[in-house]
Amino acid sequence: xxxxxxxxxxxxxxxxxxxxxxxxxxxxxxxxxxxxxxxxxxxxxxxxxxxxxxxxxxxxxxxxxxxxxxxxxxxxxxxxxxxxxxxxxxxxxxxxxxxxxxxxxxxxxxxxxxxxxxxxxxxxxxxxxxxxxxxxxxxxxxxxxxxxxxxxxxxxxxxxxxxxxxxxxxxxxxxxxxxxxxxxxxxxxxxxxxxxxxxxxxxxxxxxxxxxxxxxxxxxxxxxxxxxxxxxxxxxxxxxxxxxxxxxxxxxxxxxxxxxxxxxxxxxxxxxxxxxxxxxxxxxxxxxxxxxxxxxxxxxxxxxxxxxxxxxxxxxxxxxxxxxxxxxxxxxxxxxxxxxxxxxxxxxxxxxxxxxxxxxxxxxxxxxxxxxxxxxxxxxxxxxxxxxxxxxxxxxxxxxxxxxxxxxxxxxxxxxxxxxxxxxxxxxxxxxxxxxxxxxxxxxxxxxxxxxxxxxxxxxxxxxxxxxxxxxxxxxxxxxxxxxxxxxxxxxxxxxxxxxxxxxxxxxxxxxxxxxxxxxxxxxxxxx
Numbered sequence: 001x002x003x004x005x006x007x008x009x010x011x012x013x014x015x016x017x018x019x020x021x022x023x024x025x026x027x028x029x030x031x032x033x034x035x036x037x038x039x040x041x042x043x044x045x046x047x048x049x050x051x052x053x054x055x056x057x058x059x060x061x062x063x064x065x066x067x068x069x070x071x072x073x074x075x076x077x078x079x080x081x082x083x084x085x086x087x088x089x090x091x092x093x094x095x096x097x098x099x100x101x102x103x104x105x106x107x108x109x110x111x112x113x114x115x116x117x118x119x120x121x122x123x124x125x126x127x128x129x130x131x132x133x134x135x136x137x138x139x140x141x142x143x144x145x146x147x148x149x150x151x152x153x154x155x156x157x158x159x160x161x162x163x164x165x166x167x168x169x170x171x172x173x174x175x176x177x178x179x180x181x182x183x184x185x186x187x188x189x190x191x192x193x194x195x196x197x198x199x200x201x202x203x204x205x206x207x208x209x210x211x212x213x214x215x216x217x218x219x220x221x222x223x224x225x226x227x228x229x230x231x232x233x234x235x236x237x238x239x240x241x242x243x244x245x246x247x248x249x250x251x252x253x254x255x256x257x258x259x260x261x262x263x264x265x266x267x268x269x270x271x272x273x274x275x276x277x278x279x280x281x282x283x284x285x286x287x288x289x290x291x292x293x294x295x296x297x298x299x300x301x302x303x304x305x306x307x308x309x310x311x312x313x314x315x316x317x318x319x320x321x322x323x324x325x326x327x328x329x330x331x332x333x334x335x336x337x338x339x340x341x342x343x344x345x346x347x348x349x350x351x352x353x354x355x356x357x358x359x360x361x362x363x364x365x366x367x368x369x370x371x372x373x374x375x376x377x378x379x380x381x382x383x384x385x386x387x388x389x390x391x392x393x394x395x396x397x398x399x400x401x402x403x404x405x406x407x408x409x410x411x412x413x414x415x416x417x418x419x420x421x422x423x424x425x426x427x428x429x430x431x432x433x434x435x436x437x438x439x440x441x442x443x444x445x446x447x448x449x450x451x452x453x454x455x456x457x458x459x460x461x462x463x464x465x466x467x468x469x470x471x472x473x474x475x476x477x478x479x480x481x482x483x484x485x486x487x488x489x490x491x492x493x494x495x496x497x498x499x500x501x502x503x504x505x506x507x508x509x510x511x512x513x514x515x516x517x518x519x520x521x522x523x524x525x526x527x528x
Contacts, residue, residue, distance in 0.1 A: 043122055043133040043155070045059060045217060045218040046124035046131065046134075046219065046220060047124070047131070047133055049130070049131055050130060051126045051130060053247070055220070056236050056246075056247075060238075060244055060245040060265050061243075061265050061406070063236075063238055063243040064404075067267075068239065068240040068241075071119045071217060072120075074113075074155075074156040074157055075114065075120075078150050078151055082114040082115045083115075086114075086115075086146045086147055087114050089143070089145070089146040089147050090114065090141055090142070090143055090147055091141065092109045092140060092142075093139075096109075096139065098125060098134070099223070104223070104224050104225075104226055105165055105166070105224055105227075105228060106164065106173075107163070107164045107165070107173050108125075108161060108162075108221055109163075109164065110123065110158040111158055111162065111180050112141055114159070116181065117181065120157025121158045121160055121161075121218065121219070122218040123161060123218070123219050123221065124219070124220045126220050126222045127222075127223040136154070136156050137153060138151055138153045139153075159180060160181065161178075161180075161221070162180075163176055163231060164176065165231075167188075176252050176256060177256075178194075179233075179235070182213040182214065183199045183200030183201060183213070183214045183216050183235075183237055184198070184279070185197065185200075187250070187256050187258065187415040188256060188361050188415055189256050189415050189416030190252070190253055190254035190416075192359050192361045192415070193360060194361075195281075195302070195357075195361055196280040196301050196340055196360065196363045197389065198278055198413060199279060200237045200246055200262070201214045201242070201264070201277070202273065202275075202277035202394050203241050203270070203274070204272045205377075205392055205394070206379045212239055213239070214237050214241075215237070215238060216235040216236065216237055216246075217237070218236045220233070220235075221233050221234075222234075229251055230249055231249075232250070233250070234246065235247075235248070240267065240268075241266060241273075242264050242265060242267055243265045243267070244262055244263060244264045244265060245262065246260065247262075255361075255414040256415040256416065257413065257414050258412065258413040259412050260410060261408075261410045262409055262410065263407065264407040265405075265407075266401050266402065266403045266404070266407070269401070269402055270401035270407075273401060275394060275395045276394060276395055276413070277393065278393050279389045280300075280302040280363075280391040280392075281301040281302070281383075281386060281389050281390060281391060282319045282320065282321055282380070283299040283300055285298040285299075285303055285318075285344075286349075286430060286431065286433075288321055288433070296351050297348075298344065298349050298350055298357070299350070300319075301342060301357065301360045301389075302342050302360075302362070302363075303318065303319065303343055304316055304318045304340070304341050304343055305317040305319060305338065305340055305341070305378050305393055306337075306338065306339055306364070306418065307338045307376050308335070308337045308338070308419075309332045309335055310332050310336065312336065313521060314519075314520045315521050316427065317378065317522075317523045317525075318431040318524055319340070319378070319380060319391055320380060320525075320527075321380070321382060321383055324382065324527070325381055326379070326525060327377065327379050327380075328380075329376070329377050329378075329396070331373075333372065333374075334371065334372070335367055335371055335374075335376060335395065336367070338365050338376045338393065339364040340362065340363055340391060341364075341418055342358075342360045342361065343418060345358050355386075361415040362414075362415075362416060362417055363413060364414040364419045365411055365413060366411060366413075368411055368412065371397070371409065372399070373397070373398040373399070374395055374397040375395075375398070376394075376395055377396045378391075378392070378393050379393070421455050422517075422518050423457050424456065424457040425455070425517060425518040425519065426451040426452065426462070426465075426491070426511060427453075428449060429451060431450075431522070431524070433445055433446070433448075434446055436496045443498070444496055444497065444499075445496065445497045445499070445526065446494065447493075447494070448492060449494075450490055450491070450492050451493070451511055452488060452489065453488070453490075456488060462489055462491070462513050463513060463515060464483075464514075465481060465512055466481070466512045467479055467493045467509055467510070467512075469493075469508070470508045470510075471507050472506040473499065473500065473504075473506075474498050474499040474500045474505050475497070475498045476496070476497060477495070479495040480493070481493055481494075491511070493511065495509075499528065504528070505527075506524075506525055507525075507526060508524075509521070510522075
C-alpha cells in the first residue's frame with residue numbers, strides 16, 4: 001500500500017525517535033515519583049493542583065538537583081512489541097478530543113503509547129490557574145484488527161500530543177502541531193504538509209560518543225480563549241545532562257509562529273549543546289545528483305541554510321548529501337536569525353504527487369535578545385534514502401553552560417516560507433553543479449548560481465553586478481555574470497573550480513550592485 005505524505009512524515013519521525021529509545025530505556029522510578037497523588041491516577045509530574053508560569057521551572061529545578069533516572073515504563077505486556085503497522089492501526093477518536101464540544105479555536109488529541117514510544121508522557125489541562133491531570137483511557141482510541149486484544153484500561157500515559165485548529169478552512173480543524181518522540185515537534189503553515197522537525201535541545205549531535213536525546217516528559221496545555229488565535233503549551237524536558245522548562249505560544253497561519261521561552265538546568269557542563277535545533281532531510285537536488293537513479297529531479301524537505309548574522313549580512317548555504325559526515329560552523333555574535341529553508345516551491349522540480357515536497361515548510365529561528373557569541377552549526381549526514389532525517393542546524397553558544405547554573409533564552413519559530421525580504425534585494429534562487437567539460441568526465445566542477453529579487457522595486461531594475469568568487473583551495477576560473485530573464489530581473493553567476501588535490505573546498509560568492517542593493521552571500525562546501 002502506498003503511504004501518504006503524512007504517513008511518510010510520521011514514519012520518519014518514528015525512525016528519528018528510535019535513537020532515543022537506546023538512551024532512555026534504562027533506569028528505575030523517577031526521583032519525583034513521590035509527587036504522585038495517592039489514588040489510581042499514575043501521575044508524578046503533571047498532577048492536579050495550582051499552576052503558574054513558574055510551575056514547570058520549579059519541577060525542572062528540583063529534577064536537576066538529583067541524578068538522572070530514566071522514566072519507568074507503564075506499558076502493559078500486550079503493547080510491548082507492536083509492529084509499525086499495528087501501531088498505525090490505533091487511532092484517536094475525534095469525539096474524545098479535549099474541548100471537542102466547547103466551541104474553542106483548538107482541539108487537543110493524544111498519541112497512544114507503543115512501538116518506539118514506551119515511556120509515559122504525562123499531560124495536564126490548565127484552566128483558571130489550576131492543572132488537571134488527563135488520564136489515559138482506552139475509550140479515547142479506536143483499535144483496528146491488527147492490534148492485539150486485551151489492552152487494560154489503566155493510566156499508562158500517552159506517547160505525545162497534537163493540536164488541531166482551523167488553519168486552512170474555518171469549518172475544519174486540521175492538525176497543526178505534533179509533539180512526539182524525544183523532544184521532537186513539527187508544525188506547518190497554512191496550506192503546507194509536515195516536513196522539517198524542531199527539537200527542544202540538541203546534545204552531542206554527531207559526536208563519536210553518541211548523541212543524547214532529551215525528552216519532553218510532561219505537558220501542561222492551557223485552555224484557549226474562546227475568541228483567541230493562540231494556544232499556550234508548557235513542557236518539561238529531561239535528560240542525563242540537563243532538565244528544562246519550555247513555554248510555547250503558538251499562533252497558526254502563514255507562517256505559523258511559536259514564541260519559545262526556555263530555561264535549562266544543567267546537571268553536567270554543557271559543552272556540546274545546540275539551541276533551537278531543526279532537523280530535516282536532503283536526499284538529492286540540482287546541486288547534488290551524483291549517483292542518483294530516480295525519476296524525480298529533487299527530493300528534500302529543505303534545500304538550504306539561511307542565516308542573517310549579527311552584522312546584518314544575509315548568507316545562503318545550499319545543503320547537500322555528502323559521502324562522509326560534514327559539520328560546518330558559522331561563527332557569529334548576536335545572530336539575527338537562521339533556519340533550514342525549503343525555497344524551491346515549484347512542483348516541476350520534484351514531480352512527486354505523493355510527497356509534495358514543494359509544500360513542506362521552512363523553519364526560521366529568530367533569537368529574542370542577544371544570544372552572545374557562538375556559531376550556527378550545520379550537520380550533514382550521508383543517507384541513501386529519503387526516509388532518514390540527515391540534516392541538523394542549531395546555535396551552539398561559545399561559552400560552556402555550567403552545571404548547577406540556570407540558563408534562560410527565548411526565540412521565535414516561524415513555520416512557512418522565507419523570512420521578510422528587503423525590497424529589491426537579491427536572493428539565491430538555485431544552485432546547480434556539474435562537470436566543467438562537454439566531452440567526458442572531468443575533475444573540474446562548473447557552478448551555476450541564480451539570483452533574483454523576490455520583491456522587485458518597480459522602475460528600479462538592477463544594473464549589472466560584479467561577482468567576487470573566493471575559494472579556500474584549488475583555482476577559480478571563467479567567472480561570468482549574465483542576466484537571467486527567466487527569473488524576471490534575475491542574474492546568473494557561472495564559474496569553474498579546479499580542486500587540484502583538495503577533497504574539501506569552501507567557496508564564497510559575493511554579488512555587488514552599482515546601486516548597493518543588498519544581495520545574499522552564497523557559501524558552499526564542496527567535497528570530492
